Amino acid sequence: MLTGLNAVLIGGDARQLEVIHRLAELDASVTLVGFDNLQNQYGGVSKAELSESLLCEADAILLPVVGMDDDGKIDSVFAAEPIQLEEKHFKSINAHAVMYTGMAKPKLKQLCQDYQVRLVELLERDDVAIYNSIPTAEGALMIAIQNTDFTIHGSRAMVLGFGRTGVTMARTLQGLGAKAMVGVRREDHFARALEMGFEPFYTHSVSEKAKEVDLLFNTIPSMIVTAQVIANLPHHAFIIDLASKPGGTDFRYAERRGIKAMLAPGLPGIVAPKTAGRIIASCVSRLIMEDFSKRGNEE
Amino acid sequence: MLTGLNAVLIGGDARQLEVIHRLAELDASVTLVGFDNLQNQYGGVSKAELSESLLCEADAILLPVVGMDDDGKIDSVFAAEPIQLEEKHFKSINAHAVMYTGMAKPKLKQLCQDYQVRLVELLERDDVAIYNSIPTAEGALMIAIQNTDFTIHGSRAMVLGFGRTGVTMARTLQGLGAKAMVGVRREDHFARALEMGFEPFYTHSVSEKAKEVDLLFNTIPSMIVTAQVIANLPHHAFIIDLASKPGGTDFRYAERRGIKAMLAPGLPGIVAPKTAGRIIASCVSRLIMEDFSKRGNEE
Amino acid sequence: MLTGLNAVLIGGDARQLEVIHRLAELDASVTLVGFDNLQNQYGGVSKAELSESLLCEADAILLPVVGMDDDGKIDSVFAAEPIQLEEKHFKSINAHAVMYTGMAKPKLKQLCQDYQVRLVELLERDDVAIYNSIPTAEGALMIAIQNTDFTIHGSRAMVLGFGRTGVTMARTLQGLGAKAMVGVRREDHFARALEMGFEPFYTHSVSEKAKEVDLLFNTIPSMIVTAQVIANLPHHAFIIDLASKPGGTDFRYAERRGIKAMLAPGLPGIVAPKTAGRIIASCVSRLIMEDFSKRGNEE
Amino acid sequence: MLTGLNAVLIGGDARQLEVIHRLAELDASVTLVGFDNLQNQYGGVSKAELSESLLCEADAILLPVVGMDDDGKIDSVFAAEPIQLEEKHFKSINAHAVMYTGMAKPKLKQLCQDYQVRLVELLERDDVAIYNSIPTAEGALMIAIQNTDFTIHGSRAMVLGFGRTGVTMARTLQGLGAKAMVGVRREDHFARALEMGFEPFYTHSVSEKAKEVDLLFNTIPSMIVTAQVIANLPHHAFIIDLASKPGGTDFRYAERRGIKAMLAPGLPGIVAPKTAGRIIASCVSRLIMEDFSKRGNEE
Ligand SMILES: NC(=O)c1ccc[n+]([C@@H]2O[C@H](COP(=O)([O-])OP(=O)(O)OC[C@H]3O[C@@H](n4cnc5c(N)ncnc54)[C@H](OP(=O)(O)O)[C@@H]3O)[C@@H](O)[C@H]2O)c1
Ligand SMILES: NC(=O)c1ccc[n+]([C@@H]2O[C@H](COP(=O)([O-])OP(=O)(O)OC[C@H]3O[C@@H](n4cnc5c(N)ncnc54)[C@H](OP(=O)(O)O)[C@@H]3O)[C@@H](O)[C@H]2O)c1
Ligand SMILES: NC(=O)c1ccc[n+]([C@@H]2O[C@H](COP(=O)([O-])OP(=O)(O)OC[C@H]3O[C@@H](n4cnc5c(N)ncnc54)[C@H](OP(=O)(O)O)[C@@H]3O)[C@@H](O)[C@H]2O)c1
Ligand SMILES: NC(=O)c1ccc[n+]([C@@H]2O[C@H](COP(=O)([O-])OP(=O)(O)OC[C@H]3O[C@@H](n4cnc5c(N)ncnc54)[C@H](OP(=O)(O)O)[C@@H]3O)[C@@H](O)[C@H]2O)c1
Structure with a gap:
């Protein structure tokens, strides 16, 4: 279980619904940024605006499969506008926090390196x-x-x-x-x-x-x-x-x-968004759990 | 080879192109009814209007896979208008001639029975x-x-x-x-x-x-x-x-x-008209050849 | 269930063990002829000598997969000697009884015909x-x-x-x-x-x-x-x-x-006697049940 | 082609026949040690006793799939006695020569290292x-x-x-x-x-x-x-x-x-010696050819 863990999701498409679902199931506290039009509600899931204080509290930050554009924009099918990530946001991220995305473009990689944010590119993983x-x-x-x-x-x-x-x-x-x-x-x-x-x-x-x-x-x-x-x-x-x-x-x-x-x-997201979402959800939740229990043991 | 055999095709869709192609290859004389807009030409293939004399000369008469409507109409994607078959046409068909179609509706079956025309429904065949x-x-x-x-x-x-x-x-x-x-x-x-x-x-x-x-x-x-x-x-x-x-x-x-x-x-004609046409062409040409050689032997 | 049904097994090999097992499970009364050396015992299963009175009581008579030889002999791997079936035995068989075997040689077929015994050749069945x-x-x-x-x-x-x-x-x-x-x-x-x-x-x-x-x-x-x-x-x-x-x-x-x-x-009996026995057991028990319930309904 | 290349095979089983066959086909000069009872002859293939001068001339030395025992013995199903390899033999091997075997036991590895003989263990290769x-x-x-x-x-x-x-x-x-x-x-x-x-x-x-x-x-x-x-x-x-x-x-x-x-x-050599021999033959001949052409280019 992920009781006590703070996860922040920023933007994405239908695939992120499976991720939200899974994290909620595992009892994480989930905050959604850029999901204004999303109706269905799960326990432990709330919406918020992007802010430094929000990221400062986060243990896990989840970007969409396609990541962040090189101009800092993150698309969301559940919001009218893209979300804009800035240097200050990266600066505010907690040292132990992990950022997850599908594939990272150069800018995202650079920012993570500059501000020493651990970045996991899920699509790079063999499994x-x-x-x-x-x-x-x-x-x-x-x-x-x-x-x-x-x-x-x-x-x-x-x-x-x-x-x-x-x-x-x-x-x-x-x-x-x-x-x-x-x-x-x-x-x-x-x-x-x-x-x-x-x-x-x-x-x-x-x-x-x-x-x-x-x-x-x-x-x-x-x-x-x-x-x-x-x-x-x-x-x-x-x-x-x-x-x-x-x-x-x-x-x-x-x-x-x-x-x-x-x-x-981008075929997975097109022909089988549910399956594709589950693949991401299953992997990301396993990684978060491993990290969470490791930190728990270290403390 | 089918040298000397008269085949008449009446209407149809892309699938009939494979049939025409195969019969021409086998050196049959092929006459097309309702293929006005068809460009590509094969040797030994000519176009004609439907007539009793045409049918009277035919050894094999090929209707489309979907056959003839119960009002006598035969559709063709290569003509502006459907072709209209009438009793007189059936009457004129030679005793040894065989009519081929995919599936026959009741009216077609009735007419063939009334005028003793041998009718082969290709889609009924197991192969x-x-x-x-x-x-x-x-x-x-x-x-x-x-x-x-x-x-x-x-x-x-x-x-x-x-x-x-x-x-x-x-x-x-x-x-x-x-x-x-x-x-x-x-x-x-x-x-x-x-x-x-x-x-x-x-x-x-x-x-x-x-x-x-x-x-x-x-x-x-x-x-x-x-x-x-x-x-x-x-x-x-x-x-x-x-x-x-x-x-x-x-x-x-x-x-x-x-x-x-x-x-x-009707999926075969939709997703793979070429393959579907070849299936028909291969079967119908084999049947015509068997019939042709049988008649040759009898004479 | 087969409560009340009398089954008589005459000879056979390892495959019949699965048949015995299945019939016992279904609560049939099973009598074994030619299984002298068989150790394992199931409830409701007894051994006996071949006799007219035994067959007279039987609802189902099960011969080995290879049936009866043309001299009336039935082999059994569980007995020192083959069992000898004679005309009198066939004569004693009840009118409603059914005889099951794998494949019947001519003599067996003849005797069953002569004495109007219903004979089922299991290996003839498609399934x-x-x-x-x-x-x-x-x-x-x-x-x-x-x-x-x-x-x-x-x-x-x-x-x-x-x-x-x-x-x-x-x-x-x-x-x-x-x-x-x-x-x-x-x-x-x-x-x-x-x-x-x-x-x-x-x-x-x-x-x-x-x-x-x-x-x-x-x-x-x-x-x-x-x-x-x-x-x-x-x-x-x-x-x-x-x-x-x-x-x-x-x-x-x-x-x-x-x-x-x-x-x-004879490969099934050689390389996979247990599977082969189950195939027979499963089919024969289903047929006996169908017959049993039919007779139950008729009475 | 391997025209001009000297290959020496020392011992082995049926699998080596495929190797001999392939090398002969490629026009190599093949010398067999420990194949006294082998009848079939190929052009360019001769038999010899093990000797330092023989090894000194060799470009490729092929041991059996199972290699050399830790006491220096090499088994051959085509000879009454095993062949005995000694330090002097390794000493005599040419600097550019390559030794091929299936799997090498410690002693063989040691000797090759001591005398700087390049050793290829074929079964270690993924292919x-x-x-x-x-x-x-x-x-x-x-x-x-x-x-x-x-x-x-x-x-x-x-x-x-x-x-x-x-x-x-x-x-x-x-x-x-x-x-x-x-x-x-x-x-x-x-x-x-x-x-x-x-x-x-x-x-x-x-x-x-x-x-x-x-x-x-x-x-x-x-x-x-x-x-x-x-x-x-x-x-x-x-x-x-x-x-x-x-x-x-x-x-x-x-x-x-x-x-x-x-x-x-050792199942491959037991159930399919011909296929197993071909696998070895095909790989070893490809490696020898690569090596041969590389040396040709260097000279
Ligand atoms: N369209 C979609 O929806 C979709 C979905 C998933 C992935 N993709 C894309 O598909 C591509 C393949 O992904 P993957 O996960 O299969 O990658 P992968 O596991 O790395 O496979 C790539 C394969 O290409 C071979 N290769 C690379 N360069 C080569 C060359 N010059 N000559 C011959 N073979 C070469 C590699 O051989 P070696 O093993 O010898 O290196 C490897 O077998 C990527 O571009 C990926 O982004 C697209
Ligand atoms: N959509 C398309 O593009 C397309 C293309 C080809 C065919 N079709 C159509 O697909 C259908 C099947 O064609 P087919 O060639 O496969 O026919 P088929 O070979 O006759 O198969 C029909 C199957 O249905 C079973 N069946 C019939 N009535 C049944 C019932 N009441 N309960 C249980 N099983 C029953 C038959 O079992 P038994 O063997 O026990 O009789 C048989 O296995 C036809 O209507 C055909 O026109 C459509
Ligand atoms: N060795 C074993 O352990 C073992 C085990 C099981 C069965 N068997 C034996 O194997 C044989 C086949 O059994 P099965 O159950 O498969 O029988 P099956 O279903 O009747 O199959 C026999 C096949 O042979 C074909 N055939 C018959 N005569 C032919 C001919 N003159 N030319 C071309 N094809 C011909 C049949 O074609 P059509 O469909 O056109 O008639 C059919 O496809 C039988 O003798 C059976 O006793 C042996
Ligand atoms: N009997 C025969 O005729 C015959 C023929 C050929 C080979 N062999 C033998 O078969 C064995 C396997 O050969 P191979 O070529 O398949 O080797 P391989 O490609 O290295 O495969 C060995 C597999 O075992 C896994 N493994 C190793 N230690 C493990 C552990 N502690 N827990 C879980 N998995 C473990 C490896 O997993 P990872 O990928 O995670 O390392 C790998 O998937 C060897 O001993 C070989 O000599 C026998």
Whole structure:
């Protein structure tokens, strides 16, 4: 339980509802900033304006999954206006307090470093990234079904990258009866992909392999689906780029060649906000509890 | 090859393009009725107006997947107006000619019987129904992903019916990591479902089972998702009814209880017209060839 | 419950223990003939010698899975000697009584017909055959692993027949990462095999397909793995024939060509007697209960 | 190609045949020590006695998978006597030469260090360990089928460890229809196991989980299946310990409690020597080629 812990949530989207719910369940004192339009009420949860005194009291500060913009703004779907974080706010944060977000942009990292605030980027964690890969893969699948006139079953689907998202994407395609070709650069990944029933290949031969592809899912966050690769794709092929912006595809060339290509960021929050919220809630509450009990023991 | 065979296609949608393509490949003489706006041309394919003399010459007459309306109208997405079939047309059809369609409405069946025209309903065939179950299941999946805020993976998905569509639907859900519960009424289906890793149950206990369901896919073409079943579903559950109109769900009650429910007919033509067209093309061309070679041998 | 029902078990192997257990649980009066060496005792279970009066009292008579020999002998692993059934025994059987066995040889069938005894062959039932296909496939797998120097994973495995055993065999091989080629003769089987991710082919082309096979599992109960097929197999190939005696393989030719081939009957009782016993027990007890309650209602 | 490269193989079992075959194919000069009884001959392959001059000429020296004993002996199934390696032999090895083995015992490691011989332990490599996990899992499966009276399908199978062998073991069991529970200690492994459809648990709760287990496969190379765990297993449970000697099971206690337990080392070489040989051959030849071309470029 988190009785006695002060958590402050600043902004966010539907996913934060699961976080609020979980923290309330664990008996934390939860203060919401930027949730003016939120109706549903839980015990132990109150709303407040952002202030230095509020942050000074906080043990845990929770920003949205997408974090803070480089101009200090934090978006909230539950408020008309974004919330503005300033240096004074960081200054007021208690030394033992921890700040949680999904991914941090440079400014947030800088401020946390300057004011020695411990910052946890949840999406950087392997476990969170793996859980998130599930709604990501389902979202990619939905896009593929919507945007093609053939079935996934029986198609040749290429997945580039065999990390936390790539493994799940390949398994999902295989589960639907596609032939999943997996582009890797490590020998152990090649071996594992083979063991799992995929058709592995090394990414240095990706343009060669592109010739037989119906669907291409990219998870590699650097330019990999180059003009040369795209030139080899059959004309009906469809590219879904899952890598974080700007993706790993030469979109300009794809358009020129008339190959459909789509950058598809932020799928978990779009196709399964409840599941995505639970992933965050479950991880953040576990981390807070660990920290809370550690501090309890130290005192 | 079908050299010397006269095929007449009357109306249809994108799926018929695959049929035209295949028949042309096999060197049949193909005449298109109601394809005025169709640009792409194949060798051996010509356009014509519907006439008795045209039909009199035909060895194979191909109607759209959805057949002919009970007022004699045949729709075509490639023409401004539907084509009107009349008794005189049926009368003119050659004794050895075969008429192919997806599913026949009563009027079409009646006319074929009256004028002794052999009628083949392709969607009635087990093989075609099984092939079609693949785009159907993918379409159902897409709808489920779009309309829920949780992932298919980890959800409890109930499939009612374990026929040509039900087996594929259950396998598809399992492939995505759902727990697939399958409602059957035959003991051998129960056994097979268990062997395939599903959780089978007999449909007489469907209301009991409904309590633990997140997603419900119905393939039974009679009232099975009754008010009693719906009353037991959790509030976030989502019903996708795949059975042919009017489906097997008490939609009125579902709405009253605030449970999302959707009748989703004709998915293959919607989500994968190319695959669906190939299924039809491959089957119809095989049947025509069998018939053609049989007649050749008899003569 | 089966309170008041008299069941007589005559001979059998370890599988019958599960039957005894289940019937005792359901409160039937169970009499064992030919179980002299059986130690474990259940309430309501007694031993007896075979006699006309015993059979006259019986509501259900349970023979072993392998039934009665054509000379009237019934084997029992729990007795030194086989039990001898004679015409007088059949004569004494009550009109409403039902006799259960796995498979009946001609003599047993004849006697039951002559004396109007209702005979149920459990292994003929689709559900029982499907449940039994599971230990059968696992047994076949064990034999394949033992008798080859390569892995199942990555091998090309051919399964002939796509019935109750063939489907399970193919799924099992696929589950281990083999490429499963499935030989069928029906178009709907072809379609289903494709949907399930196998490589279907029609059995008329089996010799052609044989060229690329590492493992061949036959479930077709007639000569199919002919000399011509065997002649095309690579030299390291291994044939496991699951079809009932004499199998569907030209064993003489296989030996001559130096291709390993094995007839592997009765696998469920060998590799998983407990599971196999439960399958029988579960089915026979359900049938007895149905019959019992029907008679109760009629009286 | 390896034209001009001198490879010396010293002892081994059937697996080395694949290595010889591959090196000969690549045009290396291969000398065999301790293969007196080997009949089959390849071009470019000769036999010799062990000598300092032989080793002095070698670019690559290949020991068996199991390496050299701590008394300098190397076993060969193709010779009556083991081969004896001595310090002088190591002394004579060329500075650029590389020695390959599966796993090295302390003495071999020591000698290589003393005489600055580069030593590659192939089984330490992730890719080799993953490829080897496939025959390992199939061997474990075979043992499980042989030693139980129930089917794998439908059983509750626990896999301890989620490394190179554990992942494959769990997938193999799942492929056969078992419920695979996976014991991990890392949060990302927990997440991945869940994504893959297993039932993950943390190993600190292994004794609790043991209560519902039919089959237990251990891959953790330290004492984990303790008396406490064994005490909780159901009586019919079966333990297969795959971890390297002495395994991770309290075998003494298992025997006392009457729970069947088996240490099963070296499965790849036993159940699939050809596949296992190919894994080694493919890896060692790739490494030699890389090394060879690197040296070629340097010169
Ligand atoms: N669209 C969405 O909704 C969504 C959701 C989640 C994640 N993402 C994004 O998806 C991307 C992948 O995320 P992840 O969690 O899967 O990351 P990850 O675990 O780090 O996986 C990335 C994979 O790409 C491979 N890779 C990187 N550079 C490569 C190169 N030059 N050539 C070949 N392979 C290369 C890596 O190989 P090594 O293992 O050899 O390094 C690794 O297998 C990220 O950009 C992430 O932000 C998007
Ligand atoms: N939405 C779409 O895009 C789409 C696409 C294809 C098909 N469909 C429709 O889907 C439905 C199913 O097609 P199908 O090809 O799968 O048909 P099918 O092979 O005949 O399967 C129907 C299943 O329903 C079971 N069933 C029928 N009545 C039942 C009852 N009263 N209680 C329990 N089970 C019952 C049948 O069981 P038994 O085996 O015991 O008879 C069978 O397993 C049809 O209405 C078809 O028109 C829709
Ligand atoms: N070894 C064991 O331990 C064990 C265990 C169980 C069963 N069995 C034996 O295995 C065999 C198969 O049993 P089952 O339950 O699977 O029977 P099944 O359901 O009748 O299946 C037999 C399959 O063989 C096909 N077939 C029959 N004749 C054919 C032919 N001439 N050409 C092509 N296909 C043909 C059938 O096709 P259609 O569907 O087109 O008719 C069907 O798919 C039987 O002999 C049974 O006794 C052995
Ligand atoms: N029997 C055979 O034929 C055969 C064949 C191949 C291998 N093996 C043997 O099998 C064993 C496993 O090999 P491998 O290649 O799978 O090794 P591996 O990749 O290192 O995997 C070992 C796994 O055990 C886990 N582990 C280690 N200590 C643990 C502990 N105290 N508590 C919980 N988990 C623990 C590791 O977890 P972390 O990831 O958290 O470290 C890892 O997941 C080795 O002993 C190897 O020699 C035997």
